[in-house]
Amino acid sequence: MSGTPHVADPPDVGETPPDVGEALPTWSPRRHGxxxxxxxxxxxxxxxxxxxxxxxxxxxLAAFLWWSTAGLLDRQTEAAILVDFQGLTERLAEGGVGxxxxxxxxxxxxxxxxxxxxxxxxxxxxxxxxNLERWPRGVAPDFDWTNLRIDRxxxxxxxxxxxxxxEGGLHLLVGRDVESRVQLRGIVADAMLWAxxxxxxxxxxxxxxxxxxxxxxxxxxxxTAIAVSAGDxxxxxxxxxxxDEFDLLAETINDMLDRIARLMxxxxxxxxxxxxxxxxxxxxxxxxxxxxxxxxxxxADLHQAIERAQADLDGIVAVFQAxxxxxxxxxxxxxxxxxxxxxxxMLSDMAELYEAAAEEAGQTLVARIPPQAMVFGDRDMIxxxxxxxxxxxxxxxxxxxxxxxxxxxxxxSGSAGxxxxxxxxxxxxxxxxxxxxxxxxxxxxxxSQRFFRxxxxxxxPGSGLGLALVQAVAMLHGGTLRLEDNAPGLRAVLVLPxxxxxxxxxxxxxx
Amino acid sequence: MRPHSAAEAAMLLAxxxxxxxxxxxxxxxxxxxxxxxxxxxxxxxxxxxxxTREHCGELSRRADELMQRRPRVTPESVELRDEGKRLCAEGxxxxxxxRLRRAIMLLRAPAP
Amino acid sequence: MRILxxxxxxxxxGFVVKGLKEAGHVVEHTANGRDGLxxxxxxxxxxxxxxxxLPGGVDGLRLLETLRSQGNATPVLFLSAMAQxxxxxxxxxxxxxxxxxxxFAFAELLARVEALTRRGKSEGPVTRLVVADLEMxxxxxxxxxxxxxxxxxxxxxxxxxxxxxxxxxVVTRTMLLEGVWDYHxxxxxxxxxxxxxxxxxxxxxxxxxxxxxxxxxxxxMLREExx
Numbered sequence: 001m002s003g004t005p006h007v008a009d010p011p012d013v014g015e016t017p018p019d020v021g022e023a024l025p026t027w028s029p030r031r032h033g034x035x036x037x038x039x040x041x042x043x044x045x046x047x048x049x050x051x052x053x054x055x056x057x058x059x060x061l062a063a064f065l066w067w068s069t070a071g072l073l074d075r076q077t078e079a080a081i082l083v084d085f086q087g088l089t090e091r092l093a094e095g096g097v098g099x100x101x102x103x104x105x106x107x108x109x110x111x112x113x114x115x116x117x118x119x120x121x122x123x124x125x126x127x128x129x130x131n132l133e134r135w136p137r138g139v140a141p142d143f144d145w146t147n148l149r150i151d152r153x154x155x156x157x158x159x160x161x162x163x164x165x166x167e168g169g170l171h172l173l174v175g176r177d178v179e180s181r182v183q184l185r186g187i188v189a190d191a192m193l194w195a196x197x198x199x200x201x202x203x204x205x206x207x208x209x210x211x212x213x214x215x216x217x218x219x220x221x222x223x224t225a226i227a228v229s230a231g232d233x234x235x236x237x238x239x240x241x242x243x244d245e246f247d248l249l250a251e252t253i254n255d256m257l258d259r260i261a262r263l264m265x266x267x268x269x270x271x272x273x274x275x276x277x278x279x280x281x282x283x284x285x286x287x288x289x290x291x292x293x294x295x296x297x298x299x300a301d302l303h304q305a306i307e308r309a310q311a312d313l314d315g316i317v318a319v320f321q322a323x324x325x326x327x328x329x330x331x332x333x334x335x336x337x338x339x340x341x342x343x344x345x346m347l348s349d350m351a352e353l354y355e356a357a358a359e360e361a362g363q364t365l366v367a368r369i370p371p372q373a374m375v376f377g378d379r380d381m382i383x384x385x386x387x388x389x390x391x392x393x394x395x396x397x398x399x400x401x402x403x404x405x406x407x408x409x410x411x412x413s414g415s416a417g418x419x420x421x422x423x424x425x426x427x428x429x430x431x432x433x434x435x436x437x438x439x440x441x442x443x444x445x446x447x448s449q450r451f452f453r454x455x456x457x458x459x460x461p462g463s464g465l466g467l468a469l470v471q472a473v474a475m476l477h478g479g480t481l482r483l484e485d486n487a488p489g490l491r492a493v494l495v496l497p498x499x500x501x502x503x504x505x506x507x508x509x510x511x
Numbered sequence: 512m513r514p515h516s517a518a519e520a521a522m523l524l525a526x527x528x529x530x531x532x533x534x535x536x537x538x539x540x541x542x543x544x545x546x547x548x549x550x551x552x553x554x555x556x557x558x559x560x561x562x563t564r565e566h567c568g569e570l571s572r573r574a575d576e577l578m579q580r581r582p583r584v585t586p587e588s589v590e591l592r593d594e595g596k597r598l599c600a601e602g603x604x605x606x607x608x609x610r611l612r613r614a615i616m617l618l619r620a621p622a623p
Numbered sequence: 624m625r626i627l628x629x630x631x632x633x634x635x636x637g638f639v640v641k642g643l644k645e646a647g648h649v650v651e652h653t654a655n656g657r658d659g660l661x662x663x664x665x666x667x668x669x670x671x672x673x674x675x676x677l678p679g680g681v682d683g684l685r686l687l688e689t690l691r692s693q694g695n696a697t698p699v700l701f702l703s704a705m706a707q708x709x710x711x712x713x714x715x716x717x718x719x720x721x722x723x724x725x726x727f728a729f730a731e732l733l734a735r736v737e738a739l740t741r742r743g744k745s746e747g748p749v750t751r752l753v754v755a756d757l758e759m760x761x762x763x764x765x766x767x768x769x770x771x772x773x774x775x776x777x778x779x780x781x782x783x784x785x786x787x788x789x790x791x792x793v794v795t796r797t798m799l800l801e802g803v804w805d806y807h808x809x810x811x812x813x814x815x816x817x818x819x820x821x822x823x824x825x826x827x828x829x830x831x832x833x834x835x836x837x838x839x840x841x842x843x844m845l846r847e848e849x850x
Contacts, residue, residue: 108561109569109573109612109615110616114608114612131559132557133557133559133560149557153559153562153604153605156556307840318809324706337709337712356818356821357814383806391812394812
């Protein structure tokens with residue numbers, strides 16, 4: 001209601017007439033100047049929508065009021081005229097023209113309100129009875145309704161008349177003055193005008209309130225987005241606690257920001273780690289080569305230095321590949337290659353592969369693997385994760401140490417006995433336990449971060465990426481990696497959900 | 512809201528003004544449907560021909576007749592008839608006629 | 624053997640060409656995909672070493688797909704800096720026979736290229752493998768050396784089978800992990816060496832001449848005489 005005249009302004013476009021589909025996206029501030037910019041705001045649009053709705057409902061209300069006041073009077077007048085007319089027609093039928101003429105005279109004689117109009121004419125339009133001077137010009141004598149201007153003793157008024165043909169070529173006209181009704185109509189119209197003004201004011205105020213509300217609600221989100229894009233990843237959208245749609249939006253945005261922040265933190269950690277952990281072996285290799293170039297006496301010295309540098313480089317490449325693999329796993333791209341895998345034969349194979357190596361080192365590998373353990377996931381990845389755990393166990397176990405590789409299925413198709421107390425429903429737990437130095441409790445949370453190396457690991461070769469990869473694999477599968485005390489030693493538990501593909505992957509965490 | 516408050520206020524005013532004018536015009540039009548409504552042009556209003564001394568006479572005759580027919584007549588109806596006659600005689604035709612009609616209506620009403 | 628190398632990096636290409644020539648192969652080299660496709664389609668090679676990313680509008684994957692669609696079955700080894708599992712899968716799906724990621728050890732490349740050419744030649748099912756006085760019956764799964772029965776665990780049997788199938792060639796640890804254990808990554812622990820040394824205990828120790836040799840910086844080789 002309030003804004004219609006402005007919206008209707010034709011936008012000043014050039015020679016090409018814009019069709020609707022094209023005009024919408026080009027509704028830009030630059031093209032339409034200040035006014036365009038104003039209407040381009042979503043808040044303004046919402047306000048306008050509110051104003052239009054409010055206007056439309058006010059209009060409907062006004063129409064109903066009109067219909068039930070002024071309209072009612074109109075209908076009542078017309079009903080009275082019709083009843084009168086009907087009565088006169090009956091008189092004609094009862095007693096002929098004479099009776100009709102007498103009745104009309106009587107009705108006029110009894111018209112105290114002095115508002116009646118009667119006219120009976122014959123076929124030649126000559127007046128037979130009634131108080132109107134003649135049949136109105138230009139009004140056909142057949143059945144119809146007309147408004148007539150009449151002169152009532154010098155006072156001009158308006159009359160609503162009904163006229164129709166009667167039998168015998170007669171024409172009858174019956175009417176009532178409606179001047180008072182017209183006046184009432186004016187009063188109602190005036191009242192409605194003021195109501196309309198109030199409606200416009202209320203509508204506009206409401207629209208502005210809606211717009212203000214809209215803006216206020218979006219202001220925080222937009223401020224947060226601006227702050228974040230300016231680099232402040234700690235900003236979050238305020239949650240009002242009404243748990244409404246805006247709160248839902250705010251929470252969604254905050255979750256997204258949390259995830260981005262976590263990823264950014266990961267990237268930062270990795271680049272820091274690369275800076276520290278790759279610099280050292282690169283420096284070592286470089287120095288070795290430089291030293292050989294300047295001070296090698298014999299060809300054998302030179303060969304030895306080159307070979308060691310080559311080994312250093314291989315180590316760097318290994319770290320590099322491990323990092324990329326973790327990144328690849330964390331990106332989740334491989335989830336599409338998931339399928340139902342029986343990890344039991346794979347674990348038996350690995351036990352066999354590592355048994356020999358453990359025996360060679362004087363250690364014992366004890367495997368307890370169920371006949372079947374179905375998991376929804378990526379076979380190669382799980383294999384690599386278990387290999388990393390076994391590598392670690394062998395590296396940190398003392399000679400004569402015992403390494404245990406176990407697996408049990410929990411939930412779903414029956415539990416695997418008392419071992420799995422506290423095992424979540426529908427999971428496969430792969431346990432690698434050793435009796436080495438273990439990881440002190442305060443380090444366990446950090447142990448699966450990239451490049452973390454515990455006190456015990458300082459003196460051993462390794463990149464500090466093994467557990468990080470296991471952790472990444474666990475997360476990708478929607479499982480967890482638990483590091484526990486084996487008293488003594490470390491008990492690493494890789495928990496993988498049995499899954500059915502539908503709820504295959506959620507975020508996991510280190511317990 | 513701040514940068515556009517002036518533009519907004521101006522537009523609000525303009526909208527209100529347009530609306531007021533529109534409604535006024537609409538009301539004026541609907542309040543005077545006049546001749547153009549139906550029935551074509553009507554240059555001069557039609558006269559009601561009952562505002563004459565003849566009609567006065569006609570009405571007094573009817574009133575007298577009714578009075579004679581009734582066994583009892585209320586003083587009010589007599590009063591009205593007499594006043595009507597007097598006004599007609601004085602040339603105040605319309606008030607006279609209305610008095611006479613009221614007298615007739617009283618006389619027509621069934622006896623209490 | 625005639626080997627085609629399609630590789631756009633001049634240094635890597637020069638290094639590979641030199642190495643392959645030293646190993647006694649004939650090498651054709653081209654630096655872009657279009658020429659590579661032309662050469663591969665018009666001349667006969669025993670193996671193709673193919674880079675994934677190539678200049679000239681035809682990348683390694685397209686080249687191989689075109690070649691395979693023409694019914695050309697020359698064994699192809701991908702040599703690529705694209706190291707993700709999906710890249711590897713795509714390379715093998717397109718018709719590649721092996722996939723190596725850069726950086727690589729030349730010994731590994733040589734071993735794999737030679738293994739490829741051998742694979743290309745094998746025709747029909749083999750039921751018996753013989754190297755010197757070592758015999759393996761693939762049907763009865765029995766192994767004899769100098770007429771004496773050698774008892775092997777199933778895994779040891781597969782390890783020996785792999786070595787015998789590639790007799791006279793260098794077999795790297797990675798190749799053994801892939802071929803015998805179906806591992807596609809390098810474990811930190813040197814698990815392979817232990818298994819090979821156990822196999823040696825049974826196959827070589829009781830006999831005067833060893834058959835399983837260690838090749839420095841590369842892997843192992845099963846062959847008749849010491850070099």
